[in-house]
Amino acid sequence: MDETRQAFLEATLPHIDVLYRVARHAGHDHHRAEDFVQETYLRAYANFADHRGPSTRAWLVTICLNLVRSDGRRRARRVAEVPLSSDDSYPVGGRDVADEALAGVDRERVARALDRLPEHHRLAVVLMDLAGLSAAEVAAQLGRPRNTVLSWAHRGHRELAALLATEDADREL
């Protein structure tokens, strides 16, 4: 592989996990997360020469988020909501199968709850907690003041806790 591709992949592949989480949770179309990630890389590659600035991760996340959100807007005109389907399981790692199955159930619950948060709160949570961007980076990304973003994330955390607690209560009934 030639130098340009090598340099690009070395700079960007370490961020693939973060991009996958953004692709999966920033929008509602979980099935297409892998496609969004691939498309993010292709677009980033085409614009690699323009990439300046300190954070490659923030740059990649911007591209990914734009893809997910513009796709979401297109879809919103056709379907009201895309439910999380039951076969939408997370990839399994090396853990014990039973453990992994239980962990998968928990992940699904959290993913479903996250999906129900108001858009801004969900985005702040995804970008800060799942993508690890700083509040300043998220503020730049969403075009809102830093404090607003921090307060969205806070509300997101509380709503998430409340949704999960409600679900727990329902299950115990």
Add this chain to the structure above:
Amino acid sequence: MSCDEGRLVAFLNGRLSEEDEHAFDEHLLTCEACWQAVRADREGRQALDELRVPAPPGLGDRVTSSIRLAGIPPDFETRRAGRHRLHRLHRRRLRAAHGRPRRVVAAAMVVVLLGGGVLGWVLQDRPASDPPQIARVVAMMAPAVADEPALQAGERFDFAGQAVTVRSYRVEGDIVLVATSARPFPMPATSHVLSGSSPAAWMAAEGRLAMYGVNQPAGRRGTSMFLVAAMPMAKLPEVAARLHLI
């Protein structure tokens, strides 16, 4: 102290002065609402740990393959080599000499079947006003040996100023050649443009060979692609999808 979400959020993010933090600690001892808010925030954050999972195995390979298939972005090549200005100057000179440079350097790619069923590339110079004329055989590809999605090393060559990379795949027994370039491929005269597609996709057939192209609009950055295989034309888009090209 009264309850204030701004202060609470600053506290949670460690952004209060030492003095204010002490004051808020005191407040938390007596204020049930703020105490619950702090607890719920922590619970929500902890729940999110569940979602900090790695990308699925294989996604990295898929990304790497698609980047290998992508042409070098034109800007990157020229800038990296520090030839940006030179390149523009060259284009301007071309324009001055020929009026419409894109048409003058336009070239059609055709593919021929050589002995033993091996696909070979014949690149055909096609000045806008002249009838097609085969100019030279630029490369002959050996049949792919590995099964899809394993990649063959790409052959890269320059054609009429256009850098083209060609790779071969075997998809369920069929050999498929894929050419990629940062510039659009000229369409064969017989091609059908697929309506409503963006970027523009087209298909064509020449004898037993089917061709399928996806061209990025001129002036837009991105990778244009050209597939060819000895199979019915209608099968090619499916093959392109299997190779994650579309």
